[in-house]
Amino acid sequence: MLVGISSSAVYSWKDFFDAAPRYKYSRTLGRGGMSIVFLAEDQDLNTEVAVKVLFSRADQFDTDDTLARLKLEAQINRKIRHPNVARIFDIGQAGEFWFLTMEYIPGQDLSKILADRGSIPARELVPIMRQVALGVGAAHNLGFIHRDLKPSNIMIDTNGAAAVLDFGVARSVTGSGRTGPGIVLGTPAFLSPEQATGQVLDARSDVFSLGTVTYAAVTGKLPFWADKPLATAMAVATQPPPLEPLERCGAPQELIALILRCLEKEPSKRFADANELETGLALVPFKKEAPLPPELDESRLMSIFEERSEEALLDTTTLPTRTPCILVVDDDPLTRSLLKHHLETAGCLVLEAEDGIAALEAVQHGPDLILMDIRMPRMDGLDATRIIKTTPVGATLPVVIMSVIRDRSRLAFALQCGATDFIPKPLDITRTLATISDLLAHKGLRLSA
Ligand SMILES: Nc1ncnc2c1ncn2[C@@H]1O[C@H](COP(=O)(O)OP(=O)(O)OP(=O)(O)O)[C@@H](O)[C@H]1O
């Protein structure tokens, strides 16, 4: 297979691996406009890595400039450190080749998945886009923007765990934004209007691109497309996104509204950054029923939920100055009483449950929000969350998990279960109350000062 062609030579991947004997070729993972990516074994550290080799030969670049850019890419990436961002390990030059090594993310990129499947149903897509938004949000918190968010830069494994690739053109919001000589940024279809028209960029440019990715994934169609790149860029800058594919795809109205907000031409009308977008995604109701875990008696669960009529719940939630009701689920009585004390002081009604099964029963009393521990006897917090979120009553009920999940697969699972947010344990009461207060505000409810 050809790695690249320069004016003086045609060379193959074998040349790269001859020049970099530390890495042993396993297979080719993909190729883009400027690079080819291999799976290889790092024989020094005995681990699998993804090696990205730049097409152009080292001698075609200004050596210092290229090295500086690769270093910057690795430095930005190191600072981000988030489970939903693929880590860069090292940069290097081997013979004529510039390369970087990064964490190998098993699975497929979103562009391949969309090519195979056409589109992804909202219920499956929302947890994926939440992970992507969390990864990009971690960069936004540090003042970096990605600038090249598109399906081929999003990897998804078979469990639905997602990682963002290529913070390679990411630059500090305040930095120069240059990416080096002769390099065209981004694919026109996923550009923001600001990028298409050469304006100054900030985090809201990434929000627009994430809107395009979400639109494309849920409908199977690009919102902005023309047969020539320049005309595509023009469409991004001037055309409204077609509504019809969104209305036909069966996505919840809340998700459609969220996508359209991302795709506003005027940045101030969009979400301020990827973290705000993630909160919006977290509040999209779970619409379709997910299969229950086999160990649960379905008829028993349904009888629990049928006891409580949906209308009764709607009646209570429309009262504006109601006392918020919080369900605290934890097997530790001390944690429960600590939370009960602080929540009551903040003007809440508090319900308690000592495990997942008890939580399912307590939900019929109509809490406005659930604080959920994970590890509990009988039924753990994630299983309980999954069941609650797939019922009509629970679809819009925020569930805050009391644990920080750093493992990518666990995080994916928690989001698939419908977890709305996470707070670390041991609990920081101020932070816990702030999280609860933000989520209640979306329901028009308030904690007392
Ligand atoms: N760390 C990785 N782990 C697994 N697969 C990867 C990794 N990095 C890249 N890939 C695969 O290689 C493909 C090519 O990546 P590359 O960044 O070279 O090009 P691209 O993103 O498709 O396009 P562009 O040149 O516009 O960036 C990706 O789409 C993905 O499928």
Ligand SMILES: [Mg+2]
């Ligand atoms: Mg890429």
